[in-house]
Amino acid sequence: MVKNLGALDVDVLVMSDLVLDLRGIRKTYRGGVEALKGVDLQVPRGCIYGLLGPNGAGKSTLVKILTTLIRRTGGEGTMLGLPIGDREGLKRVGLLPEHARFPDYLTGRQVIEFTAGLQEVPKGAVSGRVDDLLEKVGMVEAQGRKMKGYSKGMKQRIGIAQALVNDPEIVFLDEPTDGVDPAGRRDFRELMKDLKAEGRTIFINTHILSELEPIVDRVAIIAGGELKGEGVLDDLRQGGDEYRVEFVGDLSEEVARKFAEEGMGVAPGMIVVGSSQVEEVQPVIDGLRAAGVMVSKVEQRRESLEDLFMNLVEVSPNVGPPPMPGVNVA
Ligand SMILES: Nc1ncnc2c1ncn2[C@@H]1O[C@H](COP(=O)(O)OP(=O)(O)OP(=O)(O)O)[C@@H](O)[C@H]1O
Ligand SMILES: [Mg+2]
Numbered sequence: 001m002v003k004n005l006g007a008l009d010v011d012v013l014v015m016s017d018l019v020l021d022l023r024g025i026r027k028t029y030r031g032g033v034e035a036l037k038g039v040d041l042q043v044p045r046g047c048i049y050g051l052l053g054p055n056g057a058g059k060s061t062l063v064k065i066l067t068t069l070i071r072r073t074g075g076e077g078t079m080l081g082l083p084i085g086d087r088e089g090l091k092r093v094g095l096l097p098e099h100a101r102f103p104d105y106l107t108g109r110q111v112i113e114f115t116a117g118l119q120e121v122p123k124g125a126v127s128g129r130v131d132d133l134l135e136k137v138g139m140v141e142a143q144g145r146k147m148k149g150y151s152k153g154m155k156q157r158i159g160i161a162q163a164l165v166n167d168p169e170i171v172f173l174d175e176p177t178d179g180v181d182p183a184g185r186r187d188f189r190e191l192m193k194d195l196k197a198e199g200r201t202i203f204i205n206t207h208i209l210s211e212l213e214p215i216v217d218r219v220a221i222i223a224g225g226e227l228k229g230e231g232v233l234d235d236l237r238q239g240g241d242e243y244r245v246e247f248v249g250d251l252s253e254e255v256a257r258k259f260a261e262e263g264m265g266v267a268p269g270m271i272v273v274g275s276s277q278v279e280e281v282q283p284v285i286d287g288l289r290a291a292g293v294m295v296s297k298v299e300q301r302r303e304s305l306e307d308l309f310m311n312l313v314e315v316s317p318n319v320g321p322p323p324m325p326g327v328n329v330a
Pocket of ligand 1: 029030031033034035053054055056057058059060061062098207
């Protein structure tokens with residue numbers, strides 16, 4: 001079941017506020033791989049939206065369907081209020097494809113101009129727009145060099161610039177920071193914020209979660225072709241917050257069992273309170289002191305996007321200390 005705790009109730013949004021409204025999107029590749037098994041997704045206008053998932057989850061497949069690089073097997077949907085694949089709609093969309101390959105013999109500037117031509121950007125607007133974009137992605141100095149001489153990160157910067165040349169309302173970026181260095185990643189995050197401030201919707205496919213965490217408004221988590229969770233990050237994270245109360249000394253079997261019966265996680269030297277309410281921690285501290293052990297640390301732990309992701313896709317069950325009923329054997 002999809003975990004959906006988003007504060008924004010998409011059902012009450014009028015259609016025009018959704019730039020993407022997808023119902024039951026399916027894709028079975030020739031050979032039988034079911035890459036998407038019926039994906040429903042609603043993306044409000046003007047947000048930074050992250051589609052997160054492990055390798056092979058179906059992220060690129062979804063973006064390829066929306067940008068008509070491949071055909072879907074089933075499902076319906078609209079993009080910018082128009083049916084998926086509508087030519088007019090596609091002119092208002094930008095794309096940085098996964099593993100983007102641009103002709104090696106073109107300069108960075110020419111690649112952006114090339115996309116401008118494909119996207120039918122008015123001739124008079126191209127030069128100024130390309131100048132702005134080169135500035136935005138930090139490629140002014142290298143603009144006259146050929147793509148074949150660029151590093152991976154430089155190619156990616158040009159890729160992002162060409163995705164913006166038609167002044168798109170939605171930009172799809174499939175693994176945009178692949179090969180980009182730390183300074184470039186920081187620049188990227190700033191650029192995403194600027195694009196959002198301009199009213200654009202940014203749809204980012206990634207498995208590098210830490211990249212997205214500071215900037216993303218909503219996320220969908222996908223694995224095995226199915227959505228596992230969707231919503232506002234803070235809401236999705238709720239329930240993952242906990243307090244850890246560390247202590248020095250040994251608990252008797254009876255006291256440890258009592259904590260476990262009250263739903264606490266009992267680990268060696270630590271009680272885990274599955275709540276973000278500090279009030280719920282106080283009886284634990286009292287109980288530990290009454291049991292004659294010394295409380296050495298109380299720490300609030302916030303579930304990171306990474307923890308959430310791991311929990312939802314069940315890649316690893318090893319997230320945080322599992323509640324261990326029974327005796328502290330420290
Ligand atoms: N052209 C294709 N033919 C057959 N199967 C494919 C094709 N493209 C993708 N697949 C399969 O579809 C599934 C989803 O692939 P997809 O590329 O959408 O995943 P992804 O989430 O983008 O992964 P990554 O993070 O590695 O980019 C995978 O099992 C993949 O092997
Ligand atoms: Mg992919």
